[in-house]
Amino acid sequence: MNREFDYSVVDGIIDGNGRKISSVISILQDIQEHYRYLPREIFPYLADAVAVSEARIYSVATFYENFSLEPKGLYVVKVCDGTACHVRRSIPILNRLRSDLGLSERKVTTDDLLFTLETVSCLGACGLAPVLTVNDKVYPAVTPDKASQLVKSLREEATHAAA
Amino acid sequence: MLLRNREELRKARSVYAESLEKQRLKILVCAGTGCMAGGSPAIRDRLLALLRERNIACAVTLEKEPHGADVGIKQSGCHGFCEMGPLLRFEPQGWLYIRVTPDDCEEIVEKTVVNGEHIPRLAYRADAGVFERQDDIPFYRKQTRLVLEHCGQIDATSIEEYLAVGGYSAFEKALFEMSGDAIIDEVSRAALRGRGGGGFPTGRKWMQVKRQKATPKYLVCNGDEGDPGAFMDRSIMEGDPHRMLEGMMIAGFAAGASEGYIYVRAEYPTAVQRLRVAIRQACDFGLLGDNILGSGFDFGIRINRGAGAFVCGEGSALTASIEGKRGMPRVKPPRTVEQGLFAKPTVLNNVETFANVPQIILRGSDWYTGIGTKNSPGTKAFALTGNIVNTGLIEVPMGTTLGEVIFDIGGGIRGDAGFKAVQIGGPSGGCLTGEHLTLPLDFDSLKKVGAMVGSGGLVVMDDRTCMVEVARFFMNFTQNESCGKCVPCREGTKRMLAVLEGIVSGNGREGDIELLLELADTVSATALCGLGKAAASPVVSTVKYFREEYEEHIRNKRCPAGTCQKLKRLRIDPALCKGCSLCVKTCPAGAVTGEKKQPHTLNTDLCLRCGACIPVCRFHAVVEE
Amino acid sequence: MNREFMLIDGLPAPLQGEKNLLELIRKAGISLPTFCYYSELSVYGACRMCMVENEWGDLEAACSTPPKAGMKVRTNTARLRAYRRMILELLLADHCRDCTTCPKNDSCRLQELAVRFGIERVRFPNTAEAPDIDDSSPCIRRDKNKCILCGDCVRMCSEIQNVGAVDFAYRGSKMTISTAFDVPLAESGCVGCGQCAAVCPTGALGVKDDTRRLWEAVSDPQVKVVVQIAPAVRVAVGRELGLAEPENCMGRIVAALRRMGIDEIFDTSVGADLTVLEEAGELLSTLKKGSDLPLFTSCCPAWVAYCEKSHPELMRAVSTCRSPMQMFASLIKEHGKRSGRKVFHAAIMPCTAKKFEAARPEFRHGGAPAVDCVITTQELIRMIRESGLVFAELEPEAVDMPFGTVTGAGLIFGVTGGVTEAVIRCVSADKTPGALRAAAYTGIRGMSGSKEALVRVGDRDVKIAVVSGLAHAEELIGRIGAGEKYDFVEVMACPGGCVNGGGQPLASAFDREERGDLLYNADRMSSIKRSEENPLMMTLYNGLLKGKVHDLLHVHYRTENTGVSHA
Structure with a gap:
């Protein structure tokens, strides 16, 4: 077991959800909420706690889209590409953000860990299409310019907070 | 406030109704995901601040003791008219204001709240003029809102308001006046069919679970509404969570289940939060828990958040996910009613189905079958x-x-x-x-x-939509969301997508349509679960109705709707081209050539069809065809 | 008599409690194709090859549909043929089709069914990436690109073995079978039992091939090649090598090996006799001392690895006896010191985990391993074929001296319960033939994965548990943890014991039983039934082993040598 990793947070989460296999998904969700991704160290630890193999935990974590094994950015931007948003041109928004942030389909998080850019299949806010979300806050009727501006202001907000 | 028996529930209901009645004006700020994204929380804050400034007594929660406040501000569920949000509704007038901004609030308070005046500029307008009342707007007039009756009408975060409008009367009736069999009988006579897609008779499902000997029995509400372009269930969970809970409690009581699970899509954080609030309120009121209202019935409800997998909308994948496993459907038999969640008998219905139940119990199956068609009432x-x-x-x-x-x-x-x-x-x-x-x-x-x-x-x-592209879009979705378990769905949809991608990018070949149909036939006949079996439907139906569009793409490399980027052909109209050569500089492929001040030409073999030249031409000489 | 029946392709088939249509249809003599069905694993129902058509034209997967009286199904309609062909075409599309260079050539189910259904073309482009081979494990070789995601290995590893080294990862067309974080198999929780490779229908999982190393040694004139052959090997090669009836092929194997140029050939059962004597001694002293834990056997290296990884706290109760292979290897190497030539020792084993055991640092002496190379039964079969020997025509020959005397006790080590029975024979004071019979009928024979017996030793009852399949071991450990008392526990990782080892040709439940019976027959035919009655033992203890018993026959495992990645 990795000795440097502080397991007290994970212990709290595991105890809060119950040490049983059926809690695995909610435990992973809580861990991801805390760390913004699933640190590798938690896998053998969680496997022990709920008495399944580490490969089984890995198998569950990789099945669901929302889990990330890589650290995610402070701002997780999700561009909706559901039907309604798609027909109202969500792809140009995605392309613009990718070029602004230097990201691609494969590289989804900026090196400074500020932004993660993903697509999501329908947020159910079709009336406001096209939409994107930043950490679950929905932004309606987005255009490539608006999205670009939003990212810029988020960056400023983050630098401001850091200073 | 713990309600210990039927009497106390009835009393609470009348107290809250009275309290609600006392509010001279009720302002319902839409707090559906759509309007919230459009800024409705800021509008609510602004209204509250303005009312406070003017010392107008206003209530944000419904109190037990009728109070002096004569204006109630409420976070309502989704009104449905998302296109026009953020929406504000006023009761008792029934006025609807659309596309409200915080800047409008000053005027709203001045005119509408203080003077009771309507502001025409904020009302919905159409050819026929200004529509003051929400119910007169054509969008609403033709609707019959039963399940959504409270969405936009009451505060979605308040059990008190739900009680005030008669909430939990159906549960009360079921609990104290009906047996499990009688409830199931009523639902069966109402011919309620599952709203999640399959249309399976709900009453029969409950009866099958009730008959099982194994215990405990579970009740699962499928709120994993994953279809792109669908948000009915979200609106119910957000806008009237108690109605859904009430439906679940009735079903739980009827089928003999003691524990209910609601599986909600991860993409619906507001729904999760509203449901959490609603469950906590129901527990506090003693409507969930042990020995509910002294009846001896125990029932609890938990929420499971999805983690991003469309396939979890399939029943056995959903129960697997609740069990903490990969959301992969399993082979049947055994069916969910026999061995569902934790291999126990399980009632699994979707959100809208449960939301239909209270009215059926309250108003009876005769009333219900009067709505809709004979085989699909409601x-x-x-x-x-x-x-x-x-x-x-x-x-x-x-x-x-x-x-x-x-x-x-x-x-x-x-x-x-x-x-x-x-x-x-x-x-x-x-x-x-x-x-x-x-x-x-x-x-x-x-x-x-x-x-x-x-x-x-x-x-x-x-008519500007390319149906082949639509089929490709849906196939891409299904392919991404395939769980990967069975061969036909995992491999078949992958190959169908590849064929469709070929067609829309100009690489379609003679025989592709037949190959698509052959794959579609195999996938729909042999896939393991319902989602897999239906995965090919968009392809089959678009080929059925728009075969000539496919043929046009394949044979003539042309997209009749003109949307397939890779099939667009660009041409420079020599009559319009002034030879400014801006397009030459823009073209990444060096496809445009020509002498300055002479009409240029575009070599279609080199052209990447990126369209970069179109906006740079000031003379609109680059034309798509 | 049960008169219920259903119609399969128009012919009545009586229902006899079959779990599903597939079993009934196979009983009716129709080889319904499947990739993902094994009767001992849970029903997965993913390959969709076994679908049948009912009287209403609906399709049902035979593996997951219970038979009902009056049911009518067809197994071979035009639609079904078309769908099966399409499924095969889809599976083949991204699959490596270089069959001739695949280790599973000729034993691959995908290949077999492609031939059977006449797949002559694949209309889809092959989009698979370059081969992705994991040969980190000394036992098992993985080639991910040959995986058809039937999940047999996953269910075997978790349901039967409770190891869970591999599982599904990701989903949809990105789905793979993977260890946690895709670490090499050697760094995973894998215990090397090889059961995954046994059930894998394609070349995705196979036994690591060490035949080249043995061939090299054989062709080196400076080297004396000595082999030992484990009991379970001799009962599993016949069918593969063209014998019509199942038989104990020890004599033919010896003959074949001599023709191939092996210098000395011995029977591992001699090692087993040593194990019996040592383990019996250990049991008696444990009984005398008294212990909170039972004495666990140590013959099975996959079990030892499992115990080290999952229950290190139990290692103190695992017998310090080396496995028969390692005991015998020590002897051979000790004996070889007397010969002038360098000895290369190969062990022919039913087991993939033996490859890992042989490589453990605990079994190195002066840098050299006691067993230089482990060859599984499957590899032996390939070597015999490669030599061009017509196995059926070989005259049986005897093993070499000086280790030529074997006992029935040593032979039955190859089947679950065998070790226990041999030890009971040894510790029991009653040495009559009747006592032998009594030992056989205590409940320790048979293919059940979890057996118990109560045996009188001296003035007390000894409570014994015999488990095979690590999930059964885990369940037993749970009961012991909960306070249940046992004195002696035999664990074999592979269900049914070594006869069904991961290195053997794939065995159905029927095959396992048959192989076990052949070993019990060999025991019945042997003139010496008890290990302690083997005259060779006396010679060894007074000779080669004198003063070296502990050094040569016992071991203290060091957990750091199990290669546990996450510990």
Whole structure:
């Protein structure tokens, strides 16, 4: 077991959800909420706690889209590409953000860990299409310019907070 | 406030009703996901601040003791008219203000709250003029809102308001006046069919679970509404969570279940939060827990958040996910009613189905079967999206025709385009065309034409939509969301997608349509679960109705709708080109050549069809064809 | 008599409690194709090859549909043929089709069914990436690109073995079978039992091939090649090598090996006799001392690895006896010191985990391993074929001296319960033939994965548990943890014991039983039934082993040598 990793947070989460296999998904969700991704160290630890193999935990974590094994950015931007948003041109928004942030389909998080850019299949806010979300806050009727501006202001907000 | 018996529940209901009655003016700020994103929380804050400034007593929660406050501000559920949000509704007048901004609040308080005046500039306008009252707007007039009756009408975060409008009366009646069999009988006579897509008779499902000997029995509410373009269930969970809980409690009592699970999509954080609040309130009031209202019935409800997998909308995948496993459907038998969640007998219904139950119990099956059609009684909520004027959430009696929904309620096609098709039932459904505008929307009629109600997403497409691209879009979705377990779905959809991608990018080959249909046949006949079996439906139905579009792509490398980027051909109109050579500098492929001040030419063999030259030409000489 | 029946392709088939249509249809003599069905694993129902058509034209997967009286199904309609062909075409599309260079050539189910259904073309482009081979494990070789995601290995590893080294990862067309974080198999929780490779229908999982190393040694004139052959090997080669009836092929194997140029050939059962004597001694002293834990056997290296990884706290109760292979290897190497030539020792084993055991640092002496190379039964079969020997025509020959005397006790080590029975024979004071019979009928024979017996030793009852399949071991450990008392526990990782080892040709439940019976027959035919009655033992203890018993026959495992990645 990795000795440097502080397991007290994970212990709290595991105890809060119950040490049983059926809690695995909610435990992973809580861990991801805390760390913004699933640190590798938690896998053998969680496997022990709920008495399944580490490969089984890995198998569950990789099945669901929302889990990330890589650290995610402070701002997780999700561009909706559901039907309604798609027909109202969500792809140009995605392309613009990718070029602004230097990201691609494969590289989804900026090196400074500020932004993660993903697509999501329908947020159910079709009336406001096209939409994107930043950490679950929905932004309606987005255009490539608006999205670009939003990212810029988020960056400023983050630098401001850091200073 | 713990209610210990039936009397206390009734008393609470009348107290809160009285309290609500006392409010001279009720302002319902839409707090559906759509309007919240449009800024409705800021509007609510602004209104509250302004009222406070003017010392107007206002209540944000319903108190037990009727109080002096004569204005109530409420966070209501989704009104459905998302296109026009953020929305504000005023009771008792029934006025609806649309596209409200915080800047409008000053005027709203001054005129509407203080003086009781209507502000015409904030009202909905159409050809016929200004519509003061929400109910008069054509979008609403043709609807029958039963399941959604409270959405936009009461505070979605308040059990007190739900009680004030008669909430939990059906549960009370079921608990104290009916046996499990009697409840199931009523639901069966109402012929309530599952609103999640399959249309399975709900009463029969409950009876099958009730008959099982194994214990405990579970109740699961499927709120994993994953179809792109569908948000009916979200609106119910957000807008009237108690109605759904009440339906679940009745079902739990009838089928003999002691524990209920609600599985909600991860993409619906507001729904999760509202449901959490609602469950906590119901527990505090003693409507959930042990020995509910002294009846001896124990029932609890928990929430499981999804983690991003469309396939979890399939029953056995959903229960696997609740059990903490990969959401992979399993083979049946055994069926969910025999061995569902934790291998115990399980009632699994979707959100809208449960939300139908309280009214059936309260008003009876005779009343219910008077709505809708004979074999599909009741109403159905649909989400209208796509190239339609009124995007939003609607509820109509089963059997309403497609044309009424699209033109009378939806306001027809956006812009000056014409109607082409509508995709119904999401990626598992099929498309309907102009010839189906008179088709009644109900389970059986849709099944007859190879479509399905599905969860109720209606994506409207205008005549500038390429149907091959639509099929590709849905296949891409299904392929991404395939769990990967069975070979036909995992490999078949992958290959179908590759063929479709070939067609839309100009690499279609003779025989592709036949290969698609052969794959579709294998996938639909042999896939393990319902989602897999339906995965090929968009392809089959678009080929059925728009085969010539496929052929045009394949044979002539042409997209009749003109949307497939890779099939666009660009040409420079020599009559318009002034030879400024801006396009030459822009073209990444060096496809444009020509002497300065002479009309240029575009070499289509080199052209990447990126279209970069189009906006740079000031003379509109680059034309697509 | 049960008169219920259903119609399969128009012919009546009586229902006899079959779990599903597939079993009934196979009983009716129809080889319904499947990739993902094994009767001992849970029903997965993913390959969709076994679908049948009912009287209404609906398709049902035979593996997951219970038979009902009056049911009518067809197994071979035009639609079904078309769908099966399409499924095969889809599976083949991204699959490596270089069959001739695949280790599973000729034993691959995908290949077999492609031939059977006449797949002559694949209309889809092959989009698979370059081969992705994991040969980190000394036992098992993985080639991910040959995986058809039937999940047999996953269910075997978790349901039967409770190891869970591999599982599904990701989903849809990105789905793979993977260890946690895709670490090499050697760094995973894998215990090397090889059961995954046994059930894998394609070349995705196979036994690591060490035949080249043995061939090299054989062709080196400076090297004396000595082999030992484990009991379970001799009862599993016949069918593969063209014998019509199942038989104990020890004599033919010896003959074949001599023709191949092996210098000395011995029978591992001699090692087993040593194990019996040592383990019996250990049991008696444990009984005398008294212990909170039972004495666990140590013959099975996959079990030892499992115990080290999952229950290190139990290692103190695992017998310090080396496995028969390692005991015998020590002897051979000790004996070889007397010969002038360098000795290369190969062990022919039913087991993949033996490859890992042989490589453990605990079994190195002066840098060299006692067993230089482990060859599984499957590899032996390939070597015999490669030599061009017509196995059926070989005259049986005897093993070499000086280790030529074997006992029935040593032979039955190859089947679950065998070790225990041999030890009971040894510790029991009653040495009559009747006592032998009594030992056989205590409940320790048979293919059940979890057996118990109560045996009188001296003035007390000894409570014994015999488990095979690590999930059964885990369940037993749970009961012991909960306070249940046992004195002696035999664990074999592979269900049914070594006869069903991961290195053997794939065995159905019927095959396992048959192989076990052949070993019990060999025991019945042997003139010496008890290990302690083997005259060779006396010679060894007074000779080669004198003063070296502990050094040569016992071991203290060091957990750091199990290669546990996450510990």
